[in-house]
Amino acid sequence: MKSFIRPWLWKPTKSPVTSWASLPRSLVELSITHCNLAEDAFPTDITSLSSLSFLDLSHNPIRCLPDCIKGLDGLQRLYVTSCQSLQTLVVSQHLEELLRGDDDSLEKVTFSSCSHRPKLIHYTDKCDNLVELMPYVKLEPIGNVDAEILNHVGLSNLESILNQIVELDICYAGVSRKLPLQGCHETHIFSSFLPGSKVPPFFNFMNTGSSISFVVPSQLNSRIRGLGVCSLYCLRDQDQHSLLDYASRYVELHTIVSNTTKGLIWSHWPMVFGNLQVGEDMIWLSYWKFENGQLEGGDELNVTVTGERLFKEVGVHGVYEEEQEKKSSKVQSTSEEEICRSQISPYGHVVPGNVPADPTSAKLYQLGCRHGMDCKYCPRLCPVPWTF
Secondary structure (H helix, E strand, O other), X not given: OEEEOOHHHHOOOOOHHHHHHOOOOOOOEXXXXXXXXXXXXXXXXXXXXXXXXXXXXXXXOOOOOOHHHHHOOOOOEEEEEOOOOOOEEEEOOOOOEEEEEOOOOOOEEEEOOHHHOOOEEEEOOOOOOOOEEEOOEEEEEHHHOOHHHHHHOOOOOOOOOOOOXXXXXXXXXXXXXXXXXXXXXXXXXEEEEEEOOOOOOOOOEEEEXXXXXXXXXXXXXXXEEEEEEEEEEEOOHHHHHOOOOHHHHOOOEXXXXXXXXXXXXXXXXXXEEEEOOOOOOEEEEEEEEOOOOOOOOOOEEEEEEEEOOEXXXXXXXXXXXXXXXXXXXXXXXXHHHHHHHHHHOOOOOOOOOOOOOOOOOOEEEEEEOOOOOOOOOOOOOOEOOOOO
C-alpha cells in the first residue's frame, strides 16, 4: 500500500494529527515531499507505521532526520533529496537504499555501524561541505588532529605549514576542494597530503623510487606499534593532458605494506588524496597501527606506493612503545581509558589480520576505498573478507 501526502493537507483548515491518524498501519510506502515540514513537525505516532519500508522526505526544510523516524525499524529505502537545510544525517536502520542530493549544507552522515551501510547510496549531485561519513572517514584541519598522531608522521611543528593550501579530491563526497592542510581519519589509516619536494629525514628508512625493503629493527624492552609512511609523487606524462576532466582525477593511489615474514599484506587506497598541477610535487603521509604480532622486530618488510601517479621517493619510520611487565594501578587506569576511547571512536583502529599458521600462504587485506577482487594495483591474491 502506498500513500502520498501533499502540501494541501498541512493548511490550517486541515489538522496534521487527523492526516497522520488516517494512515493505515499496513502502509508500505509513504511520500511526504514538498510539505514545508521541519524535523520537529513530524508527529511521534509515525512510529506506528511498522510495515513502512519506503519513505521519501525530499524537498522539506529538515536540518536532521526527525526522531520519530528512528523507530521505523523496517525501513529499507530512504529519500532525502533537495533538503537544503539538512546538516546531519543519522541513519539507524539497515537500509537497502539511500538517495540524497542538492543539500549543500550537509556536513555529516552517520551510519550506526559499518554493517548498516546501505547497499546502494545514490548522490544526485556533489556534497561540497561533507566532512564526515561515519564510521568510515572524517576530514578535519591539521591543527585539530591529535598531537601524538602528527608526531608519528613527523609533523611535530605545524607553524611553518598551517597557512599552506592544498587541493584535495574527496572521493566519498565526489568533490575537489582547495583547503588548508587537512588530516583524514579512516577506520584504520590516518593520512595527510601537503606540498613538498622531498621525503623529510624524519623517515629513517628511505629509498628513491616507489618501493623500499628492510628488516624491522628490534629495540631493547620496546615493541613496534606502528609505521609512519611518507611518499613523494608528481604527475605522469599521460596525466598532464586530462587535468580539466574531473572524472580522470578520481585516481587510484595505493600504499602496500607487506610483511613477508608473517605472510600479511595490507593495501590502502585513500578516500581523500592530494591533487596537483604540472611541475608540482605532493607528499603523502600515512600512519598504520599494528598489534598481536602483526609486525615485530626482525620481520622482513616491503612498502610499495603505486597507482596513477609517478612516485619519486618513499620513506618509513617505525613507532615503538616501551614494554612494561608491571604497571601501577594509575597506568592501568590510563590504559583502560585509552581502550574505552578506542572503542568509542570509529577511527584509528589497528589494521585487520591475524598471523597465518603458514606464512607462505599470504593474506591480503584491502583498506580504504573499495578495491574489488580485480584491483590492478593489489597483489594477485584473493582478499580476505573482514568486518570492522
